Amino acid sequence: MFTTRPGPWLLVASVILLLVSTQAVMAQCGGTLNLRSGVAYAGPNVGWTDWRFWDGEDNKTYAFGLTGKVADNWDGAVTFQAAGTEGEDPIGGVVRRSDLQLLALDAGWQVRDTNWKIVLNPGCEFVTDDALGTNTETGASADWGDMIGTFGVVCERQYGSWTWIINPKLAGWKDDVVATNYQTVEGFGTVIGIGVGLRKQMDDRLVLMADVTPIISGDNSLDMDTNEVERTLVWGVGATYLLLPDSNTWVTVFGSNAFGTTPATSLLATPDNSVCFGVRAASTF
Numbered sequence: 675m676f677t678t679r680p681g682p683w684l685l686v687a688s689v690i691l692l693l694v695s696t697q698a699v700m701a702q703c704g705g706t707l708n709l710r711s712g713v714a715y716a717g718p719n720v721g722w723t724d725w726r727f728w729d730g731e732d733n734k735t736y737a738f739g740l741t742g743k744v745a746d747n748w749d750g751a752v753t754f755q756a757a758g759t760e761g762e763d764p765i766g767g768v769v770r771r772s773d774l775q776l777l778a779l780d781a782g783w784q785v786r787d788t789n790w791k792i793v794l795n796p797g798c799e800f801v802t803d804d805a806l807g808t809n810t811e812t813g814a815s816a817d818w819g820d821m822i823g824t825f826g827v828v829c830e831r832q833y834g835s836w837t838w839i840i841n842p843k844l845a846g847w848k849d850d851v852v853a854t855n856y857q858t859v860e861g862f863g864t865v866i867g868i869g870v871g872l873r874k875q876m877d878d879r880l881v882l883m884a885d886v887t888p889i890i891s892g893d894n895s896l897d898m899d900t901n902e903v904e905r906t907l908v909w910g911v912g913a914t915y916l917l918l919p920d921s922n923t924w925v926t927v928f929g930s931n932a933f934g935t936t937p938a939t940s941l942l943a944t945p946d947n948s949v950c951f952g953v954r955a956a957s958t959f
Contacts, residue, residue: 709885737753751779782828798823929949
């Protein structure tokens with residue numbers, strides 16, 4: 675369903691990752707696939723990458739990110755993500771093509787550090803290129819928007835080897851968009867979801883995880899028959915393994931219907947509940 679086109683932001687992200695020296699990768703091993711951790715990261719900087727492979731030839735999305743401590747009780751993350759669809763499958767009888775590249779900035783502020791740990795998670799995502807949805811039959815297109823504000827509250831509690839995460843979060847997508855043919859296209863609006871996640875520490879090297887995010891306001895997907903926006907449950911399940919202990923290299927293998935890994939795109943579900951095969955990696959270098 676999705677395909678990507680590497681651009682200059684991919685080169686920039688790659689250079690940044692190569693220049694940053696990290697000594698731990700536990701930030702990307704906290705939380706679950708689509709929910710962040712309820713503990714603000716306090717270690718050295720972390721570099722990571724996320725790849726999602728979908729049905730169809732050469733269909734994938736990719737992301738690169740950096741996470742690190744920015745102040746006492748504060749962490750910060752920057753993520754570049756690129757995704758698109760070539761419109762191989764008609765939606766509502768119309769072949770569509772959608773493109774999106776964005777740069778996401780978000781922070782975590784630890785406001786409670788007792789049994790239930792709580793982090794406030796404000797953020798903002800800036801469209802860098804190709805923010806268009808195009809009707810390939812008529813050539814008309816609509817803009818996704820230039821900026822998406824995000825906010826979340828992450829609550830986390832550990833019971834032995836089990837960790838529970840509750841994460842209400844929102845993303846301010848456009849309500850309506852005027853296409854180039856002057857028709858109004860309904861947007862997702864302000865999407866609000868309540869994520870619930872679970873992590874199980876199997877041993878020192880293996881962690882299992884799963885999450886679900888029901889949407890309680892706004893819309894987050896497209897109906898494959900009508901091409902109208904709709905609400906769809908977002909979910910993910912996977913396993914993280916410490917592949918190389920000496921270099922602290924973690925690899926996560928997962929399946930999910932989430933459109934992406936940023937706070938805003940992790941609230942969006944792919945049309946027809948398309949499921950990806952995903953790989954996420956973080957390491958010292």
